[in-house]
Amino acid sequence: MTGLTATILLLLWLSVSSVIEATSGNEPFVDSLTMAGREEVKDELRNTLTRAIELLGSPYAMADEDDIPPLPPPIISVPPRNSRTRPIAMGASVGLGGPSSSRPSMMTIGAGGPAASSSSVDSPFSSSSERTGLGSASYTAARALRSVRSQAEQRLNFAPYQRRAGKASSKPLQFTFFCLLNREADRVPTTKVMKLMLLDAGAGEKSVTMSPSLNAKELRDQIVSSYPLLAEGGGFELLRCVQNSRELEVIPYNFTTTPRYLKAYVGGGKVYIRPLQRDLSVPVATAVGDVKEKCLKCQELILLPLLKEHMTSCREERLIDLEAMLSKSYSSIEDVIADFDIILSRSDMPVTVSRDRIIEDSFQLIEAHPHKLPSRLLISFAGEEGCDAGGLSAEYWTLLATSLKDKYFDGEQHCVVRKNAYSVLHNEFLKIGRLFSLGIASGFSFPFLAHCVYDYLCGWNPVDIEFEIECVPSSVVKEKIKKINDSENLEEFHEAIEGSMDIIAESGYTKPLLNLKIEEKEDLVHTLLMYFCLLISKAELDQMKDGLQYLNLCTYMSRHTELFKPLFSAPEIDLTADILLSLLTVNFTDDDDLERDAYEYFKRYLKDCEDIGIVPLQNVLLYFSGYKYLPVFGFQFSPTLTFHEETYPMASTCALSLVIPKKHTDYVNFRLAMDKAMVYHGGYGKT
Structure with a gap:
C-alpha cells in the first residue's frame, strides 16, 4: 500500500x-x-x-x-x-x-x-x-x-456487496441439498412420512461440503456422487424455495457454475434437486417387500409400492376391454348397464352434499375430483344422519335431475335445452353431461328430454330429426308456428307468414316469402322447429355431448339408440294409481280392521292424487323410493306397505318401505295427514 x-x-x-x-x-x-x-x-x-x-x-x-x-x-x-x-x-x-x-x-x-x-x-x-x-x-x-x-x-x-479487498477464502462451503424424485415436482415436500420415504430411497435431504474452487462439472459430479439416483434422470436442475411459500423456483444456471456463486445465491437455504428427463425410480424397500394389496380392477395382489404404477397399465387393459364392449350387441338396457360395472370398478367415493346447493356441490365434485371419477358415489346429505344403502343415492340423483331440469331446460316432460351463453362460457353443460354419464353408469336415469334433443345427442343430423311443435319452449313462437302449420289454403298460409315475419327472419329462412306456395309449408315449419328446438342452443348441446363422452356414453347411444332412449326421454306410459299400488307389497296383521280401513283410505288417496289432488302421484313415489319416475331398471327389491299407530306416515328410501297411519277413523283426517307429509317433509322419507 x-x-x-x-x-x-x-x-x-x-x-x-x-x-x-x-x-x-x-x-x-x-x-x-x-x-x-x-x-x-x-x-x-x-x-x-x-x-x-x-x-x-x-x-x-x-x-x-x-x-x-x-x-x-x-x-x-x-x-x-x-x-x-x-x-x-x-x-x-x-x-x-x-x-x-x-x-x-x-x-x-x-x-x-x-x-x-x-x-x-x-x-x-x-x-x-x-x-x-x-x-x-x-x-x-x-x-x-x-x-x-x-x-x-x-x-x-x-461483487454483491462492497467489501474490503483481500484474498479469496478457501474455507469449504456447507450446503443442504434435497433431491426430489418427480421431474414435475414444484412444491416442497412437507410431511415427515414423505421425507423419510425419500431418504430411504436414496433421495431427500443431505448435507454436502464442497470446496469453493470447484468448477461447474466438478460441482455437478459431487452432487451425483451424493445422490447416485440422479445418474438415471437424464440431467437435473437446481431450485430454491420461494420466500413465504412452498413453491419452488429454478436457480439461474449462471449461479450454479461454482459453489461460491451458488452459496451467494441461496445463502443458508436448501438447494432442491429435480431430475430433468425422467422420474427417478424408487427401489422397493425390504421392509415392505411382502406387503401386497389387491387391485380392484384385475383382482391381482400387487406390491404396495408398485400398485400406483400397476394401476396405469391396468387401466390401459380396461380401455381395450371397453372397445370390445362397444362392439357387442345388447338385447336390453340392463345388459348394457351391467357392463358399466367394469368402468365403475374403483372403490366407492363418499360424498357429502347439501340439498339447498345440490347443483353447486355436484359441479364442485366434478371439478375437484376428476382423477377419482368414475366411481360409485356414497351419498350423505349435510346435516342429516343416514347411511347410503341405495336410497340416499336415489334421492340424490332424483333431486339433481329435478334441479338441473328446472334451471337448464325448458318444458315439463319433453324438455329442450335452454339457451344460456353464460353457462357455456363456464363449461356448465360440460359438467351436466359428465353428471348424466356418471348417473346412468350408476343405474339412474334422466327421463325428461325431448326426442329431438336425444336424437341430436346420439349424433343424428338435424335435417333428419323429427320435431314436435309442443317442444318449442316459447308459447308465442309455438302459436305462430301452429298457425302456419294449420293453414289449409294459400291465403291462410300467407296470412300466417305475415304474422310470423319476426321468427322467420330469426331462423334464417331466406326464401322469398311472397312467392311461397302452400306445398312449401312443411319445409318452412321444419326449418322453424329445427331452429327453435335445436339450433338456437347448439353450443349448449355440443358442450353437453362432450360431457356425455366422458364415459363413452355418446358412442353407446349412437350404436344402441333405442336401448338408451328410456334413460333420457320421457316415458310413454304415465304413472297411475293402479301402477303405483301394484309396486307395493302390503303386509297386514291378522284380523286388524284398522289396517284394512287405512289401506282403503290409501287407495282412495292415490286416486285423488291422480285426478284432482294437490299432491301428484310422482311425489308419493318419490316419498318412499327416492325416484320421481319409475326406474328404468326397476327396483332392487319390492317396496312394502305397512301400518303404525302414529298420526303421519313414514318411509325409508333405502328399505323401500312406506308406513301409513291407521289411527284415523275417517278419510278426511287421513288425507290431511298424508298431504302434510308429502308436501312438508324435510327430505324424502322424513316428516
Missing part, C-alpha cells in the same frame, strides 16, 4: 464521511460503502477522484492511461500519528513541495527524494521535459488515481 493510495482513500473519506482507521505502519481502509446505493457510490467515487486529480493539477487528468509513459515509483513519507499537522478541509489545496513548502500538508510527495525541486500546484506542465519533481508527482498521482478508480468500479460491478 503506497502513500499515494493513502491520500486517495483519505479523499474518499472526506467525500463520503466514512470511518477511517489509521495506525502507525498500517494502511488505512474504508470499512463500508454499502449504505448508499451502488450507483450513488459509483457516481460519488468518480466525482471524488476527479476532484483529487484537479487538486493535484495534473495535465493528464483526462488523458487515456495508454498515453502516459511509465515513471519510477514516487517516494512518499507519512508523518507520525502525533504530528501537529491538521487535516485538510474539503476543497483545500494539497502541498507537494516537501518540508519547505509554505502550504499546510499532511504528506510530502516527491519523484526524486527529499531534494526534489518544488513547484506551484497551480501551474500545469507544458512538456515532457518538465515531468520531474512536482510534475512527476502530479503525473504519477493521476495515473494511480485512474487505476484505483478502475479497480473500484470493477469491484462494484462484480
Whole structure:
C-alpha cells in the first residue's frame, strides 16, 4: 500500500464521511460503502477522484492511461500519528513541495527524494521535459488515481456487496441439498412420512461440503456422487424455495457454475434437486417387500409400492376391454348397464352434499375430483344422519335431475335445452353431461328430454330429426308456428307468414316469402322447429355431448339408440294409481280392521292424487323410493306397505318401505295427514 493510495482513500473519506482507521505502519481502509446505493457510490467515487486529480493539477487528468509513459515509483513519507499537522478541509489545496513548502500538508510527495525541486500546484506542465519533481508527482498521482478508480468500479460491478479487498477464502462451503424424485415436482415436500420415504430411497435431504474452487462439472459430479439416483434422470436442475411459500423456483444456471456463486445465491437455504428427463425410480424397500394389496380392477395382489404404477397399465387393459364392449350387441338396457360395472370398478367415493346447493356441490365434485371419477358415489346429505344403502343415492340423483331440469331446460316432460351463453362460457353443460354419464353408469336415469334433443345427442343430423311443435319452449313462437302449420289454403298460409315475419327472419329462412306456395309449408315449419328446438342452443348441446363422452356414453347411444332412449326421454306410459299400488307389497296383521280401513283410505288417496289432488302421484313415489319416475331398471327389491299407530306416515328410501297411519277413523283426517307429509317433509322419507 503506497502513500499515494493513502491520500486517495483519505479523499474518499472526506467525500463520503466514512470511518477511517489509521495506525502507525498500517494502511488505512474504508470499512463500508454499502449504505448508499451502488450507483450513488459509483457516481460519488468518480466525482471524488476527479476532484483529487484537479487538486493535484495534473495535465493528464483526462488523458487515456495508454498515453502516459511509465515513471519510477514516487517516494512518499507519512508523518507520525502525533504530528501537529491538521487535516485538510474539503476543497483545500494539497502541498507537494516537501518540508519547505509554505502550504499546510499532511504528506510530502516527491519523484526524486527529499531534494526534489518544488513547484506551484497551480501551474500545469507544458512538456515532457518538465515531468520531474512536482510534475512527476502530479503525473504519477493521476495515473494511480485512474487505476484505483478502475479497480473500484470493477469491484462494484462484480461483487454483491462492497467489501474490503483481500484474498479469496478457501474455507469449504456447507450446503443442504434435497433431491426430489418427480421431474414435475414444484412444491416442497412437507410431511415427515414423505421425507423419510425419500431418504430411504436414496433421495431427500443431505448435507454436502464442497470446496469453493470447484468448477461447474466438478460441482455437478459431487452432487451425483451424493445422490447416485440422479445418474438415471437424464440431467437435473437446481431450485430454491420461494420466500413465504412452498413453491419452488429454478436457480439461474449462471449461479450454479461454482459453489461460491451458488452459496451467494441461496445463502443458508436448501438447494432442491429435480431430475430433468425422467422420474427417478424408487427401489422397493425390504421392509415392505411382502406387503401386497389387491387391485380392484384385475383382482391381482400387487406390491404396495408398485400398485400406483400397476394401476396405469391396468387401466390401459380396461380401455381395450371397453372397445370390445362397444362392439357387442345388447338385447336390453340392463345388459348394457351391467357392463358399466367394469368402468365403475374403483372403490366407492363418499360424498357429502347439501340439498339447498345440490347443483353447486355436484359441479364442485366434478371439478375437484376428476382423477377419482368414475366411481360409485356414497351419498350423505349435510346435516342429516343416514347411511347410503341405495336410497340416499336415489334421492340424490332424483333431486339433481329435478334441479338441473328446472334451471337448464325448458318444458315439463319433453324438455329442450335452454339457451344460456353464460353457462357455456363456464363449461356448465360440460359438467351436466359428465353428471348424466356418471348417473346412468350408476343405474339412474334422466327421463325428461325431448326426442329431438336425444336424437341430436346420439349424433343424428338435424335435417333428419323429427320435431314436435309442443317442444318449442316459447308459447308465442309455438302459436305462430301452429298457425302456419294449420293453414289449409294459400291465403291462410300467407296470412300466417305475415304474422310470423319476426321468427322467420330469426331462423334464417331466406326464401322469398311472397312467392311461397302452400306445398312449401312443411319445409318452412321444419326449418322453424329445427331452429327453435335445436339450433338456437347448439353450443349448449355440443358442450353437453362432450360431457356425455366422458364415459363413452355418446358412442353407446349412437350404436344402441333405442336401448338408451328410456334413460333420457320421457316415458310413454304415465304413472297411475293402479301402477303405483301394484309396486307395493302390503303386509297386514291378522284380523286388524284398522289396517284394512287405512289401506282403503290409501287407495282412495292415490286416486285423488291422480285426478284432482294437490299432491301428484310422482311425489308419493318419490316419498318412499327416492325416484320421481319409475326406474328404468326397476327396483332392487319390492317396496312394502305397512301400518303404525302414529298420526303421519313414514318411509325409508333405502328399505323401500312406506308406513301409513291407521289411527284415523275417517278419510278426511287421513288425507290431511298424508298431504302434510308429502308436501312438508324435510327430505324424502322424513316428516
